[in-house]
Amino acid sequence: MAVVLKTGDQLQPVTHEVTNEKMIEFEKCVWDRGRNSHSDINAAKADGIHRTIASGQNQMAFLHELMELNFGDAWVYGGKISVRYIHPVYAGDHLTATGLVTSIGEFDGKPRVELQLWCENQDGRKTSAGTASAAQPSSMRSWVKKNSEGAEK
């Protein structure tokens, strides 16, 4: 039985270490973007920064996992998110994605959970922040790691 969230509830967070290897690999996922400021130090210097930084989409991936973990299908089918990347993320950072329920609204006659969510690094510094919304948590289906045996391909 899925939980029913209420205003003030904190989401179950997810934490990941950002490694240089994964930053490089991330730039090759789905479409290879070639060398850029997320994967190559020389490209980063050409862009005006002295070391590579993780792409914003890398943080978005962690926020997706946060929402999949806490909302299941309610996020996957109908979730919305608005995020701004506010501080650089470097290789070696440990990012925690988490969120807070700010209100329970209504959309199309059904409850809609409104959230603040963010990623923060090991120093407690927010690296991205924004809002999201989804229906109340529903079936987790295959979107949660512990059920990965049933994951859709």
Next chain:
Amino acid sequence: MAESTGENKVWESIPVGDDLGSLDYVLTEQMVADYRRVVDNPCAAYPTVAARHPANLFYRKYAAVMRVPNMGHDCEYYNPPVVGKRITIRGRIADKYIRRGNPYIIVEAVAVDEDGRLLEKSRLVGHAREVGKEAAHETIAKKWGA
């Protein structure tokens, strides 16, 4: 709402509503597996996060003159992509504005699969940087010493 400053000629020349066209690709099992491994989430529903639909459509047309470092995203998700299905994305310039003296471009992409299922709508908030005028991440470097 766009404001004209006269200092950002390339940015000013890109009209709101500009059609960025479409492109398509087949989401392969390898793409999904690679994404899930790299983000350490074996069940990730939307490997398209790494596909950067808006940016790819934008750069196909404007790479020679403009960079749009990613300052944020606004996204809506409807149906997760299915392995083996062809995904078609179509883009446009949704908005542009000046904020705190910096020009921004909002690039929108809508993804639909071969069965007509709406997958996602994503908007890239890009900090518009004219190629050759200033390094793409100059502002980040100044602000945070990156």
